[in-house]
Amino acid sequence: MTFPIDTNPNFADYAKGEALVSTSWVDEHKGSKGLIIIECDEDILLYSTGHVPGAIKLDWHTELNDAVIRDYLSSEDMAKLLSDKGVSREDTLVIYGDKSNWWATYAFWVLKLFGHEDVRIMDGGRAKWISEGRELTKDLPQFEKTSYPVVERQDSKIRAFREDVIEHLGKPLIDVRSPQEYSGERTHMPDYPDEGALRGGHIPTAASVPWAKAVNEDQTFKSLADLNQIYRVDAGIKDADDVIAYCRIGERSSHTWFVLTYLLGIPKVRNYDGSWTEWGSLVRVPIVKGTEPGAIPEVF
Amino acid sequence: MAYSSQAQEILETFSEVPDSSKLDLLLEFADGLPDLPVRYQDHPELLERVEECQSPVFLFVEVDEKVHIYLTAPKEAPTTRGFAAILQSALDNQVPSEVLAFDDAFVNELGLTKLVSPLRIRGMNGMLHRIKRQVRQKLDAS
Structure with missing residues (x-):
């Protein structure tokens, strides 16, 4: 790691607390060579209203996905994107965003598909930076293009496809959507089938743990003790478990993936980015409606 | 196609x-969305929440000879504020029949569907439908 880890005592308990930095750490190190600060928001206009000085913008909607196929960028396209943004392979990347770092953790997860080693999240995100009265600027950073190498995307460790989920049935699944989406009470979106699903409900046996349970009101992550209660005690996740998290399109579940992997240190966690928009439209896969996790049918 | 001249101008821009x-x-x-008039600022119960939007957006419609539209959305949600401001500019001060005849295709014709997520576009459609519904209800009641 190029930059020192943040020794903030709030991070000391987490399994891999080095994946977090505080707003004060960012304030101290911003502008340093080799540190790239990235803003990734749910509301893509926010960056233009003012951002951390020197931060670049990453647009989750237009920049991380293939334009035609429902997939992430190819290795070549990611290399081009990061080169155009002035990122080098050995840089320390610190990502922050709105909505409790929801999209920041999504960008983190996508960057990890490409094995970028030193990626960190600014705890509390944009809201904490602003609430502390820290500097914002509308000035766009000046940087030179780099030549980020073409790195093969590695999906198998942290990404699950539908076949993986079918094979996984019987092992822990976490549904991080709202209770209404989990129960199937909230229906699909008729005008927008591309982001909707034809059926409502959840994957059999999935535990319902809405993603935002993992954050405090000030948008920082909850303490290890609180997270242990939510995931290890209430949801019954054990360290030896193979866990898959899902939501609607895989963004909210990246947040839970980050919490389980980096804060709790569960070794095998994958994010099913096809999520409900895929599962809820697949032919003949089992679905459970209602508030109970339900059982896997013997035949389907 | 039925658009007000303001709406036509926005599409051209x-x-x-x-x-x-x-x-x-x-x-x-987004920056130009006017604040709610004082008479609504203290009466949140008069405002209708636009459930289709991820951010808290509220609206209220008054109908006399013309339609008057009031929308509010937080500063932390500039995209939503932008959409609210566009609809407000396109529809405010029109006669009710024009608002009701306003073509729903407007939202797609802005050419933003590639740049913002479908959920956002859905939120804007939600605002438009709720504006029309309030206009209809208020015409029925008068």
């Missing part, structure tokens, strides 16, 4: 700029 500048234009609209 968006179509004249390249994709890369469309978001800047949306931000200009």
Whole structure:
């Protein structure tokens, strides 16, 4: 790691607390060579209203996905994107965003598909930076293009496809959507089938743990003790478990993936980015409606 | 197609700029969304929540000879504010029949569907439908 880890005592308990930095750490190190600060928001206009000085913008909607196929960028396209943004392979990347770092953790997860080693999240995100009265600027950073190498995307460790989920049935699944989406009470979106699903409900046996349970009101992550209660005690996740998290399109579940992997240190966690928009439209896969996790049918 | 002249003007403005500048234009609209009049600021119960939007957006419609539209959305949600401001500019001060005849295709014709997520576009459609519904209800009641 190029930059020192943040020794903030709030991070000391987490399994891999080095994946977090505080707003004060960012304030101290911003502008340093080799540190790239990235803003990734749910509301893509926010960056233009003012951002951390020197931060670049990453647009989750237009920049991380293939334009035609429902997939992430190819290795070549990611290399081009990061080169155009002035990122080098050995840089320390610190990502922050709105909505409790929801999209920041999504960008983190996508960057990890490409094995970028030193990626960190600014705890509390944009809201904490602003609430502390820290500097914002509308000035766009000046940087030179780099030549980020073409790195093969590695999906198998942290990404699950539908076949993986079918094979996984019987092992822990976490549904991080709202209770209404989990129960199937909230229906699909008729005008927008591309982001909707034809059926409502959840994957059999999935535990319902809405993603935002993992954050405090000030948008920082909850303490290890609180997270242990939510995931290890209430949801019954054990360290030896193979866990898959899902939501609607895989963004909210990246947040839970980050919490389980980096804060709790569960070794095998994958994010099913096809999520409900895929599962809820697949032919003949089992679905459970209602508030109970339900059982896997013997035949389907 | 049935558009007000303001709406036509907005569509032309968006179509004249390249994709890369469309978001800047949306931000200009967001910055220009007027505050709620004082009579609504203290009466949140009069406002209707636009459930289709991820951010808290509230609206209220008054109908006399013309339709008057009031929308509010938080500063932390500039995209939503931008959409609210566009609809407000397109529909405010029109006669009720014009608002009801307003073509729903407007939202897609802004050319923003590639740049913002479908959920956002859905939120804007939600605002438009709720504006029309309030106009209909208020005409029925009068």
